[in-house]
Amino acid sequence: MTDITLYNTATRGKEPFTPLDETNVRMYVCGPTVYDRAHLGNARPAVVFDVLFRLLREVYGADHVTYVRNITDVDDKINARAAETGRSIRDITNETTAWYLEDMAELGTLEPTEMPRATEWIDQMIAMIGTLIDKGNAYEAEGHVLFRVRSYAEYGALSGRSVDDMIAGARVEVAPYKEDPMDFVLWKPSEGDTPGWESPWGYGRPGWHIECSAMAQELLGRFDPEGKGRFDIHGGGNDLQFPHHENEIAQSKCAGHGFANVWMHNEMLQVEGKKMSKSLGNFFTVRDLLDQGVPGEVIRFVFLSTHYRKPMDWTEAKAREAEATLRKWYALTEQGDDGAEPHHAVVSALANDLNTHQALSELHQLAHAGDIATLRSTLQFLGFMGSTVPGWVHEGQDLLTGLAEMLSTARATAMETKDFGEVDRLKAALAEAGVEVRMSKAGVELLPAEGFDAEKLEMMR
Numbered sequence: 001m002t003d004i005t006l007y008n009t010a011t012r013g014k015e016p017f018t019p020l021d022e023t024n025v026r027m028y029v030c031g032p033t034v035y036d037r038a039h040l041g042n043a044r045p046a047v048v049f050d051v052l053f054r055l056l057r058e059v060y061g062a063d064h065v066t067y068v069r070n071i072t073d074v075d076d077k078i079n080a081r082a083a084e085t086g087r088s089i090r091d092i093t094n095e096t097t098a099w100y101l102e103d104m105a106e107l108g109t110l111e112p113t114e115m116p117r118a119t120e121w122i123d124q125m126i127a128m129i130g131t132l133i134d135k136g137n138a139y140e141a142e143g144h145v146l147f148r149v150r151s152y153a154e155y156g157a158l159s160g161r162s163v164d165d166m167i168a169g170a171r172v173e174v175a176p177y178k179e180d181p182m183d184f185v186l187w188k189p190s191e192g193d194t195p196g197w198e199s200p201w202g203y204g205r206p207g208w209h210i211e212c213s214a215m216a217q218e219l220l221g222r223f224d225p226e227g228k229g230r231f232d233i234h235g236g237g238n239d240l241q242f243p244h245h246e247n248e249i250a251q252s253k254c255a256g257h258g259f260a261n262v263w264m265h266n267e268m269l270q271v272e273g274k275k276m277s278k279s280l281g282n283f284f285t286v287r288d289l290l291d292q293g294v295p296g297e298v299i300r301f302v303f304l305s306t307h308y309r310k311p312m313d314w315t316e317a318k319a320r321e322a323e324a325t326l327r328k329w330y331a332l333t334e335q336g337d338d339g340a341e342p343h344h345a346v347v348s349a350l351a352n353d354l355n356t357h358q359a360l361s362e363l364h365q366l367a368h369a370g371d372i373a374t375l376r377s378t379l380q381f382l383g384f385m386g387s388t389v390p391g392w393v394h395e396g397q398d399l400l401t402g403l404a405e406m407l408s409t410a411r412a413t414a415m416e417t418k419d420f421g422e423v424d425r426l427k428a429a430l431a432e433a434g435v436e437v438r439m440s441k442a443g444v445e446l447l448p449a450e451g452f453d454a455e456k457l458e459m460m461r
């Protein structure tokens, strides 16, 4: 069996990965808050942890991995969107959830084993909050229930900061009913149109953090073979480490459960070297890119070219290069057979703390070596070749086939007339469009190469 090594945020080091139960490897990843289209940065954890999910399935067997990614469908941003648009909350969350799943499918991600919606687990959250109050880790104040951060001595251990440092650096909400500004909301009152549920503390709704603790316990922790409430891996974006993940740990541990053994965080995404933000005008969604004709697999490829613990810089140049590479590989593997094992060197690269950059280099070598069957199976293993963007692979291929015929005819004519002007002109134009020309007695072969540009090709027809 392949040995997996993962970087654990909690210990700040790479560690051999040993699941609690090899027959049910369990992973939780914080999912989207569903009120709008996912922006490109939101897609990074979905792809990173999809690669890990695929690796775990490969190593332990597809039926022996449980991947839970929640859907936050109760949140003040959703309430605000409903108020702005006059639409019902359920309409907005249903539509946005469907968008999210469509967009992530375009990126070649597998659906997690379970995708619990927060609003379906309110009873479990209420039960956990009740336990926290009973144990003295939470208190009721003016219709709110707050977690008493200073009651959990290890608060801050994940991100390696003390509570006082965190107060200094964070935007903590000061409220008169809080014992301490660091205390965070477990339950808050609802009025008017705001969604709410009956609870021992009045009509209200949960704070954000409690849902992950409750759902992770119900769907993963309860399957700990030793009954300690632990599970294997918890993932999410770096921005969630504090306060969200610190709060999840505090809630679960104080409620008497174990929690994740390994914590994994992906770094953030930038665009052309700058932080993505609405004010810089470089803010876009996954759907924006897909609509511009950037195939989901190209986005996936660009993501995989950078290690998940490094900032990912999205650039148009990288997308163009990724597309040219994929077109080349797809053309090579079009006729290949299914059923080969994924390349062992690619599996090993991923087993080394998800070294996706190395995995892509191994694919280049496979393509170079001409091992088409393994290239094909490895591309599938990595989540490629499932394109749902109609025809993007074949569009370029059809163009190339047509141009190859054109060049072939021109060459036949030139052989008779001894005038190679037209052949040279076509070859120069193809080179300009990033196409490699291979001419032999057998015929003309055109391959997409570095700088492949389908638009320039289109103009040649």
Ligand SMILES: [Zn+2]
Pocket (backbone or CB within 6 Å): 029, 030, 031, 212, 244, 248
């Ligand atoms: Zn979470």
